Amino acid sequence: MDAMEAAKTLAQSSGAIIAVSGTVDIITYGHQVVGAHNGVPLMQKITATGCAVTALIAAFVAVDPLHALEATASALSIFGIAGEMGMDMANGPASLRMHFIDSLYNLDQASVSSRLKITSL
């Protein structure tokens, strides 16, 4: 079973929104699937990026609990955009970690609007 089918099955059996990180992050209630495309592969080389984005998802959902799927997709996208911006200045995983955190801290609306890529899968 691929990640998308597994995510849909788990969402249907649990009643939870399921998000799976990867090249394209998958977010689903169990039927329709949303893809969050931002991010760079080198983020995989920084330990705890998955935990960190999970904390960001929790914060976004806390702000807008009635739109939890949209909040989850937004958090994953913001995290990925900061990764892309950090990658523009990085030479490897250690400098990516630093520039990624700085990019997340300094993120502005224009950068988000120009880079955001969320689609229906």
Ligand SMILES: Nc1ncnc2c1ncn2[C@@H]1O[C@H](COP(=O)(O)OP(=O)(O)OP(=O)(O)O)[C@@H](O)[C@H]1O
């Ligand atoms: N190939 C990729 N291309 C773009 N972004 C990626 C890629 N792989 C992971 N990411 C991004 O990196 C972040 C962390 O995902 P990852 O799959 O590395 O988590 P994880 O394995 O649970 O991490 P950890 O165990 O270190 O906490 C997510 O925001 C995801 O979108």
Ligand SMILES: Cc1ncsc1CCO
């Ligand atoms: C390995 C690890 N280190 C801090 S949190 C965590 C779990 C994955 O993010």
